[in-house]
Amino acid sequence: MPYITVESGVLSDTQKEELMKRLTEISSEIMKIPQEFFVTTIKELPDKNFGIGGKTIDKVKAEYIQTHNKHI
Amino acid sequence: MPYITVESGVLSDTQKEELMKRLTEISSEIMKIPQEFFVTTIKELPDKNFGIGGKTIDKVKAEYIQTHNKHI
Amino acid sequence: MPYITVESGVLSDTQKEELMKRLTEISSEIMKIPQEFFVTTIKELPDKNFGIGGKTIDKVKAEYIQTHNKHI
Amino acid sequence: MPYITVESGVLSDTQKEELMKRLTEISSEIMKIPQEFFVTTIKELPDKNFGIGGKTIDKVKAEYIQTHNKHI
Amino acid sequence: MPYITVESGVLSDTQKEELMKRLTEISSEIMKIPQEFFVTTIKELPDKNFGIGGKTIDKVKAEYIQTHNKHI
Amino acid sequence: MPYITVESGVLSDTQKEELMKRLTEISSEIMKIPQEFFVTTIKELPDKNFGIGGKTIDKVKAEYIQTHNKHI
Numbered sequence: 001m002p003y004i005t006v007e008s009g010v011l012s013d014t015q016k017e018e019l020m021k022r023l024t025e026i027s028s029e030i031m032k033i034p035q036e037f038f039v040t041t042i043k044e045l046p047d048k049n050f051g052i053g054g055k056t057i058d059k060v061k062a063e064y065i066q067t068h069n070k071h072i
Numbered sequence: 073m074p075y076i077t078v079e080s081g082v083l084s085d086t087q088k089e090e091l092m093k094r095l096t097e098i099s100s101e102i103m104k105i106p107q108e109f110f111v112t113t114i115k116e117l118p119d120k121n122f123g124i125g126g127k128t129i130d131k132v133k134a135e136y137i138q139t140h141n142k143h144i
Numbered sequence: 145m146p147y148i149t150v151e152s153g154v155l156s157d158t159q160k161e162e163l164m165k166r167l168t169e170i171s172s173e174i175m176k177i178p179q180e181f182f183v184t185t186i187k188e189l190p191d192k193n194f195g196i197g198g199k200t201i202d203k204v205k206a207e208y209i210q211t212h213n214k215h216i
Numbered sequence: 217m218p219y220i221t222v223e224s225g226v227l228s229d230t231q232k233e234e235l236m237k238r239l240t241e242i243s244s245e246i247m248k249i250p251q252e253f254f255v256t257t258i259k260e261l262p263d264k265n266f267g268i269g270g271k272t273i274d275k276v277k278a279e280y281i282q283t284h285n286k287h288i
Numbered sequence: 289m290p291y292i293t294v295e296s297g298v299l300s301d302t303q304k305e306e307l308m309k310r311l312t313e314i315s316s317e318i319m320k321i322p323q324e325f326f327v328t329t330i331k332e333l334p335d336k337n338f339g340i341g342g343k344t345i346d347k348v349k350a351e352y353i354q355t356h357n358k359h360i
Numbered sequence: 361m362p363y364i365t366v367e368s369g370v371l372s373d374t375q376k377e378e379l380m381k382r383l384t385e386i387s388s389e390i391m392k393i394p395q396e397f398f399v400t401t402i403k404e405l406p407d408k409n410f411g412i413g414g415k416t417i418d419k420v421k422a423e424y425i426q427t428h429n430k431h432i
Contacts, residue, residue, distance in 0.1 A: 001183055001268045001276070002225075003147060004239075007329055008218040008247060016120050017128055018246050023220075024126030026238045030231055031224060037268075039145055039183050040123035041079055043115075043331070048304050051328035052217045052253075054312030056305055060217070073196045073204070073399055074152040075363060076167075080175060081146075088336050089344055090174045095148075096342030098166045102159055103152060109196075111361055111399050112339035113295055115331075124145045124181075132145070151401055160264050161272055168270030184267040185223055187259075187403075192376050195400035198384030200377055217327055219291060232408050233416055240414030255289055255327050256411035257367055259403075289412045289420070290368040292383075296391060297362075303390055310386045311364075318378050319368060325412075340361045340397075348361070 002027060007043045009050065009057070016042050074099060079115045081122065081129070088114050146171060151187045153194065153201070160186050218243060223259045225266065225273070232258050290315060295331045297338065297345070304330050362387060367403045369410065369417070376402050 004023055011019070020040045028035040050057040076095055083091070092112045100107040122129040148167055155163070164184045172179040194201040220239055227235070236256045244251040266273040292311055299307070308328045316323040338345040364383055371379070380400045388395040410417040 001266055001273055003183060003185065003223040005221045005223075006218060006243065007220075011247065013120055015246055019243060020123035020128060021126045022242045022246065023239055024123070026242055027222065027235060028126075030234045030238065031227065036125040038123075038125060039147060040126070041117055041147065042121040043117070044121065045329060045331070048301055049330040049332065050217055051308035051312070051326075051330075053324040053326060054309045054316075054328070056308060057217055073194055073201055074150060075399060075401065076151075077149045078171065079147040083175065085336055087174050091171060092339035092344060093342045094170045094174065095167055096339070098170055099150065099163060100342075102162045102166065103155065108341040110339075110341060111363060112342070113333055113363065114337040115333070116337065122145055129145055157264055164267035164272060165270045168267070172270075180269040182267075182269060184270070185261055186265040187261070188265065189401060189403070192373055193402040193404065195380035195384070195398075195402075197396040197398060198381045198388075198400070200380060219327060219329065229408055236411035236416060237414045240411070244414075252413040254411075254413060255291060256414070257291065257405055258409040259405070260409065289410055289417055290366060292367075293365045294387065295363040299391065306390050307387060310390065311383055314382045314386060315366065315379060318375055318382065319371065338361055345361055 001037050001039065002031060002033060004038065004040045005043065006040070007045060007050075009047060010044050011042065073109050073111065074103060074105060076110065076112045077115065078112070079117060079122075081119060082116050083114065145181050145183065146175060146177060148182065148184045149187065150184070151189060151194075153191060154188045155186065217253050217255065218247060218249060220254065220256045221259060222256070223261060223266075225263060226260050227258065289325050289327065290319060290321060292326065292328045293331060294328070295333060295338075297335060298332050299330065361397050361399065362391060362393060364398065364400045365403065366400070367405060367410075369407060370404050371402065 006019060024035050024038045024040060047057040052060050078091060096107050096110045096112060119129040124132050150163060168179050168182040168184060191201040196204050222235060240251050240254040240256060244254060263273040268276050294307060312323050312326040312328060316326060335345040340348050366379060384395050384398040384400060388398060407417040412420050
């Protein structure tokens with residue numbers, strides 16, 4: 001009974017449905033376990049509650065955009 | 073210091089209190105560890121953020137109701 | 145599809161079976177969700193990997209035994 | 217900085233590499249976030265520590281094999 | 289790529305920033321791993337969803353204040 | 361009752377004790393909650409079970425050493 005969790009920023013309903021569908025398909029294929037046994041949860045967190053390198057994600061994003069000149 | 077987490081759909085205050093009380097009692101009894109050492113958290117997630125077999129829970133529920141002719 | 149996790153010290157097989165059975169029964173009853181929808185995992189951690197009040201559990205246990213004159 | 221965790225039974229090194237690679241690719245594509253921002257962990261648990269419907273996974277597997285006449 | 293999670297009551301933005309910064313600094317120092325590799329998340333839960341000794345945190349707080357004559 | 365978890369590679373006993381002590385001190389100070397209310401767990405995972413950017417940590421480490429000319 002594999003259990004997959006995704007912690008991320010806010011997502012649309014379509015993204016959530018797509019994620020659960022695709023992650024289950026892929027994992028089922030790799031693990032050789034029927035899809036019906038997979039449980040998935042998505043935990044959406046505000047940018048203020050997510051950090052990398054000790055900085056909140058909104059600051060990481062701003063720096064990334066500046067360096068790479070594209071949005072994330 | 074056992075730590076018990078429940079991830080579920082939205083619950084009433086009474087259900088949450090009851091869950092923490094009963095799960096702690098039972099686990100304390102089985103593990104032979106005093107109740108005061110137990111920490112419990114409940115993480116309520118919307119149906120859109122919970123999946124089984126690659127499908128969101130609202131679809132799973134609809135199918136279950138159709139097959140079993142009862143609500144969950 | 146509720147998901148229940150227990151993080152604890154090392155447990156016997158009987159304790160693990162008992163925990164999964166009883167926690168599922170109780171939660172199913174409180175949440176009004178059929179037992180078949182419950183997923184449970186138990187994560188056993190060594191005492192060195194568990195802390196309370198900033199101290200590892202083996203030290204907490206030693207103090208508790210001294211104060212309460214009983215084992216945990 | 218999305219974080220993806222998989223809790224499962226024991227896996228081979230190839231399955232673990234494949235899982236991290238594919239789950240990151242898919243999620244990156246759906247979320248429109250560069251792959252380099254994804255963190256993945258795999259938590260392998262013994263069958264005795266995983267339950268569904270209040271029963272440990274080894275019993276669930278045995279019943280599934282009997283009903284579906286195939287291994288999982 | 290260490291991953292640190294804090295589950296707590298509601299926090300201010302300053303507390304969250306401070307937590308991510310300091311926890312990453314300290315852990316980086318102890319583990320000898322560069323800060324840039326650390327991911328941190330903060331999961332804020334209402335008092336009703338947090339329990340100790342089988343009681344919700346609001347009751348635990350009330351008792352603590354009565355016994356210690358100070359707020360938490 | 362804040363709960364702090366660290367997921368990391370294998371650590372020494374001293375590192376684990378130090379982590380629990382310091383993370384609790386810092387968080388207690390920032391959150392204004394007495395240390396005795398903090399629970400900490402450390403989940404040590406093998407490098408094969410940890411990934412970033414879809415690659416297992418052993419590969420990430422090798423690349424980092426090559427680029428930065430120092431060990432992590």
